[in-house]
Amino acid sequence: MIKLERAERAILIFLVSALILGVAVSAIRKAKPPAKITVEKFNPEDYKNIQSDITSRGEKININTASAEDLMKLKGVGLTLAGRIVEYRYQHGGFASIDDLKSVKGVGVELFEKIKSRVTAE
Helix, strand or coil: CCCCCHHHHHHHHHHHHHHHHHHHHHHHHHHHHCCCCCCCCCHHHHHHCCHHHHHHHCCCCCCCCCHHEEEEEEEEHHHHHHHHHHHHHHHHCCCCCCHHHHCCCCHHHHHHHHHHHHCCCC
8 A cells, every 4th residue: 555644645545535626616607608698689679669659649657657669669869769768767766757757868859859759657
């Protein structure tokens, strides 16, 4: 039998342990592959006809319950502004009146005048 000093035995035990741990980790990775996450790219072409959809029917959008997609049906409201409206609603507990829309960054007087007849705050 080979005689090893105490330090040599410790090193040998450490190396064998590291080898066993490496083999175990490798086996676990092969048995369970990492989850794959897919993210769809935003395509503005998908939203071109949404804006005309609701305005042609004359329906009002409730700014306290509408999704960002619903808000994008208003002329002049794109994805970014719709997101800001939803975020403002979430942060402030809703809109007391449609005039509160003016407090959302990006909703100026001109845009507000365009959409005020198409929105409600119920």
